[in-house]
Amino acid sequence: MARGTEPEVQIRAAAAADVDVVADLATRFFADEGFELPEGGLRPRVEQYLRSDGRAIVAAHRGERLIGFATIATGFGLEYGWVAELEDLYVVPDERRQGIARALVERAAAWAAERGCSAVLVTVTPEGERAHALTAFYARLGFDDRGRRLLELPL
Numbered sequence: 001m002a003r004g005t006e007p008e009v010q011i012r013a014a015a016a017a018d019v020d021v022v023a024d025l026a027t028r029f030f031a032d033e034g035f036e037l038p039e040g041g042l043r044p045r046v047e048q049y050l051r052s053d054g055r056a057i058v059a060a061h062r063g064e065r066l067i068g069f070a071t072i073a074t075g076f077g078l079e080y081g082w083v084a085e086l087e088d089l090y091v092v093p094d095e096r097r098q099g100i101a102r103a104l105v106e107r108a109a110a111w112a113a114e115r116g117c118s119a120v121l122v123t124v125t126p127e128g129e130r131a132h133a134l135t136a137f138y139a140r141l142g143f144d145d146r147g148r149r150l151l152e153l154p155l
Helices: 016-033 043-051 100-114 126-132 134-140
Strands: 009-013 055-062 065-077 081-091 120-122
Touching: 009 100, 016 043, 016 055, 016 065, 016 081, 016 126, 043 055, 055 100, 065 100, 081 100, 100 120, 126 134
Parallel strands: 081 120
Antiparallel strands: 009 055, 055 065, 065 081
């Protein structure tokens, strides 16, 4: 189908009915980026994410096809008060460079603002930077690189 005759992209919050399609696309995301899948796959985590307060999955659909998603979670701390973290962002390769990732981030940020968050934070992995130049992408959306580093203690 020619691009001009395809349905417009719709951005909306994912719902419980979207669990399977979001889990399938998240699995593709993990495979594309080389992330290890958890035992039992992603479906249980997507289901829990959608049931949890302070979390949302924003989905991009072209017609009935899910073509991208973003996950965002809120938390509270002394430094920011209410803050959100953009945890995942993925758009299928054949739909990239059309503003869909930007629209997902903007809708996720609006969701966070509606909940009183003072900022949205995002972690850029070295792999994500090499593969997708994510620091420059997020800078174009207004994110500021403050030079912080995220350290992890596996439990």
